[in-house]
Amino acid sequence: MASRAALPPPRLVSETYAAAYLGRGRSRFREEWRAGKAPAPSDRKGRVPLWDMRVLDSFVDAKSGIKEPVRNTWDDDLPE
Secondary structure, eight states: OOOOOOOOOOSEEOHHHHHHHTTOOHHHHHHHHHTTSSOOOSBOSSSSOBEEHHHHHHHHHHHHTSSOOOOOOGGGGSOO
C-alpha cells in the first residue's frame, strides 16, 4: 500500500476544539467569547464558526505576557 502524506494540523478549528485548546469547556468558552474575554470566531461566513489557531495562540501569549495579541482581520470584510 502506498504511504499517504500526513495532513498538516488544521488552521481553523471548531468551537469545541478551540475551547479544549484553551482548557475550557464549550459552554464556558462561549460565555467568555460573547463577553469579549476570549477570541471571537475568525471565520463566521460559513454555517459553523471557526477559530484561527494563530489567534488562539496569540490570545494565550498575551495572557501570559509573552507578546501583543494578533488582530483578527477576518472580520474586516464583513458588513456592518
